[in-house]
Amino acid sequence: MSENGFKPRIVAFLCNWCSYTASDLAGTSRVKYSPRVRMIRVMCSGRVDPSFVLKAFALGADGVLIAGCHPGDCHYIEQNYKTMRRHAMLRYFLEQMGIQPERLRLVWASAAEGQYLAESIDQFVADVQKLGPLRWSGVWEDPWRREDAFDEIAAEHAEAMEVQA
Amino acid sequence: MITSDETLRIGVYVCHCGSNIAGTVDVEALTKFAEGLPHVALARHYKYMCSDPGQELVKRDIVEFGLNRIVVAACSPNLHEATFRRAAEDAGLNRFLVQIANIREQVAWVTEDRQEALEKAESHLGAAVRRVARHVPLQRQFVRIVPRAMVVGGGIAGIQAALTLAEAGREVILVEREPSIGGHMAMFDKTFPTLDCAACILTPKMTAVKLHPNIKLLTYSTVESVEGSVGNFRIKVKRKPRYIDESLCVGCMQCIDGCAFTRAKFPNAFDQGLGLRKPVWIPFPQAVPPVPVVDPEVCLQIARGKCKQGCVEACGERNAFRFDQQERIEEYEVGAVVVATGFHAFDPSVISYYGYGKYPNVYTSLEVERLLNAGGPTSGKLVLRDGSTPKRVGIIHCVGSRDANYHAYCSRVCCMYALKLAHLVREKTEAEVYNCYIDIRAAGKGFEEFYNRVQNEGVQFVRGKVADITPAAGQGTSAEGGLVMKVDDTLLGSIREINVDMVILAVALEPQADANQVRRTFGISCSAEGFFLEKHPKLAPVNTANDGVLVAGACQGAKDIPDTVAQADAAAAKALALIDAGQIELEPNTAWIEEDICSGCKTCINLCPYQAIRADEERKIAVVDPALCKGCGTCVAACPSGAARQHLFGDEQISEELEGLMNYV
Numbered sequence: 001m002s003e004n005g006f007k008p009r010i011v012a013f014l015c016n017w018c019s020y021t022a023s024d025l026a027g028t029s030r031v032k033y034s035p036r037v038r039m040i041r042v043m044c045s046g047r048v049d050p051s052f053v054l055k056a057f058a059l060g061a062d063g064v065l066i067a068g069c070h071p072g073d074c075h076y077i078e079q080n081y082k083t084m085r086r087h088a089m090l091r092y093f094l095e096q097m098g099i100q101p102e103r104l105r106l107v108w109a110s111a112a113e114g115q116y117l118a119e120s121i122d123q124f125v126a127d128v129q130k131l132g133p134l135r136w137s138g139v140w141e142d143p144w145r146r147e148d149a150f151d152e153i154a155a156e157h158a159e160a161m162e163v164q165a
Numbered sequence: 166m167i168t169s170d171e172t173l174r175i176g177v178y179v180c181h182c183g184s185n186i187a188g189t190v191d192v193e194a195l196t197k198f199a200e201g202l203p204h205v206a207l208a209r210h211y212k213y214m215c216s217d218p219g220q221e222l223v224k225r226d227i228v229e230f231g232l233n234r235i236v237v238a239a240c241s242p243n244l245h246e247a248t249f250r251r252a253a254e255d256a257g258l259n260r261f262l263v264q265i266a267n268i269r270e271q272v273a274w275v276t277e278d279r280q281e282a283l284e285k286a287e288s289h290l291g292a293a294v295r296r297v298a299r300h301v302p303l304q305r306q307f308v309r310i311v312p313r314a315m316v317v318g319g320g321i322a323g324i325q326a327a328l329t330l331a332e333a334g335r336e337v338i339l340v341e342r343e344p345s346i347g348g349h350m351a352m353f354d355k356t357f358p359t360l361d362c363a364a365c366i367l368t369p370k371m372t373a374v375k376l377h378p379n380i381k382l383l384t385y386s387t388v389e390s391v392e393g394s395v396g397n398f399r400i401k402v403k404r405k406p407r408y409i410d411e412s413l414c415v416g417c418m419q420c421i422d423g424c425a426f427t428r429a430k431f432p433n434a435f436d437q438g439l440g441l442r443k444p445v446w447i448p449f450p451q452a453v454p455p456v457p458v459v460d461p462e463v464c465l466q467i468a469r470g471k472c473k474q475g476c477v478e479a480c481g482e483r484n485a486f487r488f489d490q491q492e493r494i495e496e497y498e499v500g501a502v503v504v505a506t507g508f509h510a511f512d513p514s515v516i517s518y519y520g521y522g523k524y525p526n527v528y529t530s531l532e533v534e535r536l537l538n539a540g541g542p543t544s545g546k547l548v549l550r551d552g553s554t555p556k557r558v559g560i561i562h563c564v565g566s567r568d569a570n571y572h573a574y575c576s577r578v579c580c581m582y583a584l585k586l587a588h589l590v591r592e593k594t595e596a597e598v599y600n601c602y603i604d605i606r607a608a609g610k611g612f613e614e615f616y617n618r619v620q621n622e623g624v625q626f627v628r629g630k631v632a633d634i635t636p637a638a639g640q641g642t643s644a645e646g647g648l649v650m651k652v653d654d655t656l657l658g659s660i661r662e663i664n665v666d667m668v669i670l671a672v673a674l675e676p677q678a679d680a681n682q683v684r685r686t687f688g689i690s691c692s693a694e695g696f697f698l699e700k701h702p703k704l705a706p707v708n709t710a711n712d713g714v715l716v717a718g719a720c721q722g723a724k725d726i727p728d729t730v731a732q733a734d735a736a737a738a739k740a741l742a743l744i745d746a747g748q749i750e751l752e753p754n755t756a757w758i759e760e761d762i763c764s765g766c767k768t769c770i771n772l773c774p775y776q777a778i779r780a781d782e783e784r785k786i787a788v789v790d791p792a793l794c795k796g797c798g799t800c801v802a803a804c805p806s807g808a809a810r811q812h813l814f815g816d817e818q819i820s821e822e823l824e825g826l827m828n829y830v
Contacts, residue, residue, distance in 0.1 A: 024241045026275055027274040035272075035281035040823065041267075042814060043797055046772075076799070
């Protein structure tokens with residue numbers, strides 16, 4: 001836990017063949033890492049629909065991690081390259097929505113890299129902790145809070161939103 | 166949102182895994198938490214869920230309490246998902262109505278704080294319960310396996326694998342890049358430690374390949390592309406033109422005598438360039454098939470279109486020559502593939518201080534094998550470039566192996582073949598032989614005994630790395646000149662300069678130059694040094710990451726002939742077990758298209774690396790072939806209208822899991 005007492009909530013999408021197996025290896029190797037990450041198994045990182053990432057943020061996640069096989073080692077030949085493209089697109093898109101793109105991270109972890117995956121998770125948790133809470137949980141269901149949220153975002157990004165003369 | 170289906174009855178089972186889970190996660194609290202989740206009819210915890218009594222518990226509850234969904238919070242689904250699916254099926258429940266919450270590898274073993282561990286376990290369990298509510302029964306799908314195998318590479322590994330498969334009564338297609346099978350083994354003179362003549366033990370096998378009715382031999386051919394997957398590979402093979410019709414040639418070799426070139430003048434690659442050949446040539450006399458090949462670069466008829474065609478005349482009424490032969494592609498369907506593409510001998514010219522390529526009497530071990538071989542360019546006489554017999558020979562071990570600058574690994578065979586060469590050199594020339602080694606690695610059946618024998622034969626062993634090879638003083642670098650090996654003798658504790666007139670470099674075994682391309686063609690992986698990667702170093706030594714593709718021989722790692730043959734038989738047995746099963750279960754999590762929603766935009770089609778999706782132009786929709794779909798779900802994630810769906814990993818299931826994760830933190 002950080003000094004500000006903030007316990008981030010992070011969702012990790014792990015591909016079945018490399019990264020989920022890496023998380024299994026981290027387990028069998030008894031590597032300790034931050035418990036603040038919740039894991040979802042998908043067959044391939046290419047299955048991660050951008051809407052899942054947005055939904056995770058909408059449901060209150062402070063960060064989303066996508067982990068897949070290293071480029072060239074995808075179990076499905078080349079699908080992780082599509083993940084790479086989506087990740088780039090999503091980061092751009094998140095920024096438009098007032099979410100720091102740093103809240104989304106893509107990691108390559110092979111089935112042999114349990115230790116590395118654990119370290120990457122710890123690093124991400126620490127980075128999200130620095131960013132602070134996203135405070136989006138429930139915001140979109142309540143129209144009043146939504147208005148407030150828009151104002152907050154507008155205030156936070158006032159500089160960026162200013163029309164360049 | 167959870168489905169409002171009132172008939173859902175979910176059973177939740179929390180496993181202690183002895184103290185593995187229970188030691189960190191409060192299983193009783195977790196079970197109590199599960200009881201409060203929607204649609205949970207029953208929640209239990211038990212010491213070992215995967216044990217027989219644990220599985221019996223699930224089966225009994227399904228029958229007794231009418232459970233129709235099962236969640237097991239235990240170890241990774243990679244371990245026991247299949248176990249609990251089978252248990253559910255035994256009790257009459259569809260096997261796909263089971264979900265595993267990983268609370269061992271992802272929670273108990275990686276978390277220190279008990280409260281945090283419980284919260285994470287609750288989150289994973291809650292997500293699994295929400296997810297399983299969205300599972301629907303699925304049928305298991307099977308496809309027929311093509312009862313035929315392909316072996317790629319016709320060295321000793323490929324020959325052995327092909328013969329084993331053929332003798333089991335299976336059709337085998339053996340593909341070899343060179344004009345003849347035989348590989349490196351055919352180049353050797355003798356084999357360690359028994360000193361069997363390589364040709365004497367190899368050529369009967371080569372002939373057996375040629376004669377076996379179950380083996381279709383494709384020499385001078387390469388694999389172009391591999392489509393499909395385990396059980397049903399479609400492989401395109403490129404057949405290079407020999408300019409001679411294999412079915413008409415009887416192997417009399419009279420065309421070689423008849424060739425317009427009266428003398429051989431082109432280097433024969435099989436002889437490592439030490440021997441010469443004509444434009445129409447055969448690598449070695451026992452080549453299989455015994456059919457010559459025409460080199461289009463130097464054949465006057467093909468290169469210049471003008472020749473008196475003595476070869477065609479010599480061929481006479483057999484009329485086997487086909488100067489208009491073209492490269493062609495043939496397609497084969499096979500159920501399994503054995504990749505046995507062998508190794509490449511390290512090129513020592515990059516190590517400048519050994520002077521290979523600069524001093525003519527510095528040879529590689531493979532060149533010396535050819536010189537010693539009775540079928541080689543000197544008919545088995547070991548001679549220097551000027552034709553004289555060497556009197557003092559230096560053999561340098563570990564050239565390119567165990568060297569951080571080249572290959573860090575040990576090539577495993579060099580010590581033994583260097584000892585064998587030392588023996589053969591002494592036997593043939595009575596020269597003094599100096600073996601400069603780092604360590605002698607003679608760990609094999611009869612290897613240490615052979616080492617002792619060679620020591621007793623008077624071969625000098627110098628423990629140390631050779632630092633430099635220079636011409637002997639005043640003799641220049643001419644063919645007649647002697648050489649000086651400068652070696653740090655670590656046993657003597659001093660630097661020695663040894664005068665020799667021939668140096669043999671025991672070169673490393675390295676991956677073939679095109680190994681990376683081959684691995685991509687077959688969808689397998691390489692280890693860091695570039696050899697093909699087996700699925701598991703101990704428990705799956707011939708399987709690869711691509712099901713149905715097996716590896717054997719030196720393409721998987723440097724190894725000697727006995728190990729290669731053993732591995733080839735293992736790969737053949739694995740291939741046999743696969744294709745004899747007759748059918749194979751398809752991935753359950755395939756994609757499918759909801760036809761009413763599909764707008765026919767074709768976004769999904771280009772995303773599929775397996776060509777599993779095609780456009781139905783008439784109905785203006787996409788169609789998934791479940792036999793080709795491997796279930797990655799990339800198309801599902803990309804479909805703009807939500808028409809692409811996936812069994813087991815659908816939007817509805819993953820979304821529900823996500824809601825569960827976030828709901829129960």
